[in-house]
Amino acid sequence: MLTQGKAGEIFERIKKFSTAERVEVLFSGGKFALTRFANNTIHQNVAEENYTISVRTAFDGRTARATTNKFDDESLRRVVTASESLAKVQHRDPDLLPMPDAGEAAASAAKKTRQIPSRYFAGTAAITPELRADGVEKIVGIARKHNLTTAGIFSSSESVEGIFNSHNLSDWYTQTAADISVTMLAADSSGWQKANSPDVANLNPSNLAEIAAKKALDSAHPRQIPAGKYTVILEPAAVLDVVGFMFWDFGGMAILDQRSFLTDRIGTKLFGENINIWDDVAHPLQSGAPFDGEGMRRQTLPLVENGAVKRVVYARSTAERIRRSECKDKVGPIEATGHGFPLPNEMGEMPLNIVFAPPQNPQTVEQMIASTERGVLVTRLWYIREVEPYEKILTGMTRDGTFFVEDGRIEGGIRNFRFNESLIHMLSNVEAMSTPVRSSGEESFDMVAPAMKVGEFNFTEVTKF
């Protein structure tokens, strides 16, 4: 693995090669392996090791970036020259700030509320192809026991992220991760489960496989019920995949660009009283580096309180720009929060460590089912896209375990629905929530999210299976 010490040496070489006023270097990469299975067979099994260096140079209001995965002197000279050549020919941008120094980053660090837990686990880093095959064997064994076919992944990784700049700022982060995703297929039904953790000891392939298998078996012979508005019970993976689409709008740049659904709405009660959302990189169930693309420490922030959007996140330059803008009095607190993407970029910033606050009276999915007269239980959503940006209408499909609920009981599988649903409407109609858990889907980034029971969810069409 690339170490902080080695990266520091590379940064010193890059500084010598550069003529720029300021230099920033991002390091990223690591070891990644993934065992993929389908039809009860391991059919793809891959491993890689790769590290990249991304060099940003700046000259009097001009900046640009160049990236390489080669660390020899010739390659470093080339990447520095490429970055400087791109930067020099640009028009001066008066909004471009000097790179932060160590003091500014330390001040931002002082605002974080608690220590980031270690997310590096030797057991995860030591996973071999044999150990992944062991896990897959267990999953396939459960599939065979139930006369099902299984497909999925078991992956593991060991990664680094680092930043150095010529204002003496440096930071470094190392993490491990493991993912297991299982689909169980029957003749006319399927079930799915996914989990991930920095510590592979937290993952139980057999348990995931049994739950996915039960969903496939219980949803066999799906019947068709008409599209319409239903009470839905969304499992956590379905919740995170759909709500993930709105957090791109929780950044200052999106407000400045007037492409955010929060434009003119910050401070207003947009969702139900029971919706409270934080961005918290230090949460024990979260993951990811505690610093942003310029090396500023990520602050822990309340984004939504009792249904009202309280604030958005800011990169340094976005905070400066919005203080001078006409909307400065309509956006809540303005300060660099440590959520910026590496510069230069179009998007500015976004919160990536979403944590839903626990509800006052958490309910399990089973309790939600028991209290539902007529509704739909959704395991997973798929191919979600934005249909209308200001009301945040999203479309997508249910998948891999969709059930009809009647009189407090699951009454078998149903054919999958297409939804067209406003996120504002959805989060205003949450009737119950579970205790939030670390959740992982395929359409959005991982979150600490609850299962939700939502009224009047808008299914517009039924598909063929």
Next chain:
Amino acid sequence: MNHVANWALNVATLRGATYADARIVAQRSRALGTKNGKVSSASDSESIGMSVRVIAEGAWGFAASDNLSRAAVEATAAHAVEIAHASARVKQHDVRLAPEKAVTAEWTTPHKIDPFGISVERNIDLLLKIDSQLRAVKGITLAETNLNFNREEQWFISSEGAGIHQTKYSTGAGYAAYAFAGNELQKRSYPNSYGGQWQNKGYELIEELTLVDNARRIAEEAVALHQADQCPEGMFDIILDSSQLGLQIHESVGHPIELDRVLGMEANFAGTSFLAIDKLRRLRYGSDLVNVVADARQEHGPGLGTFAFDDEGVAAQCTPVITNGLFTGYLSSRETAHTIDAERSGGTLRAEGWNRLPMIRMTNISLLPGEKPLTLEQLIAATDHGILMQTNRSWSIDDRRYNFQFGCEMGWEIKNGKRVRMLKNPSYSGITTEFWNSLDAICSRDQWTLWGTPNCGKGQPQQVMGTGHGAAPSRFRNIKVGSAFKGN
């Protein structure tokens, strides 16, 4: 680079691989963009590395490294074999590769102007000129532009004796104008949404796209959408412009015909397909007018799916996918060809880069143009009542590729052969085969464009690939319109 690849193949063979191939890939890319009068992105990147794909004990292994030293390459090859042995513990049968003649070849994307030879100043000036045209229109609140250039050089060597050196260029450009007012955000893009037009070409593509000339019109349309009527809900005849039809082909023909999906290999992520193997040469996919090919050959055009050889050394081919409405062909690989009794792979295996495993990907999946001369305006003139939909805004389809829904940036109601009013937020939905069977008119070759989709995602770990889709404006009868905005 062949000697580097041979280090890998030698070690793989010595460790027990019955088949091995190595790819060394050097990628270079440049991305430039502006937003509201400023440069918003300016970046160059390069990535070089190698991978080894092996079969041992009848199972696959794959390993990749950014280190091209002899020791690292040999260790990577040994790791690939180790992984294959682990794979062999969970298998139903041995991997079978369809025979393929080992070829030695060189090929480069035909291009007139090396895009990396054009100065950054000239490119930024072009983007800022477009930006100023867009923002000159009152009501435009956000203007974004982009230029992208890619070069990928690959050396492919196999234990069967293949040695193929290919260099591919691709170029992309586009822009979007946004107008926010009241509680509504409207958008128009040119020449297509989500990055514009992309082709395997040099800088000559940028000159062909007439980017500046169209900027003011696009911005005016974005503002005008605020005054337009909401697209009605109901059953209508619709005409799709060629870019929207290109995406329709991608989602409802291109993905379902991927044989790995059909065989369940993508069931956990991208999904499966309704096109079970018993439907080959039996299913009436579309009306008699529907002829779709999967064509990676140079003569099809400079699509993002154009190459000389795929990433397991199989020559580019043209596969008839739908012939006069009948389903006639899948996208296949050496591993999957035998499942459809094909003697040879269809040549569609591609990888995103040196560190990714090649998998079945769309090449250029194109709807062939109508044989009789027919322009878009003539098609509109021949339509009593319908809706013309232009430029994609949203897209979604289920995991077996039956039910889809698309939203477009702009619509026009057609009455008695004339465009009578602009419509905002148009959308349509349907079931794949019902939709293609409702096609009753395709415009002719002079209206046909080979569009590039640069962002097709598939696989675990996910890979992003460019695909090509040729289409001419076409009419579909009695389609469900407007349910996306029925909303709450």
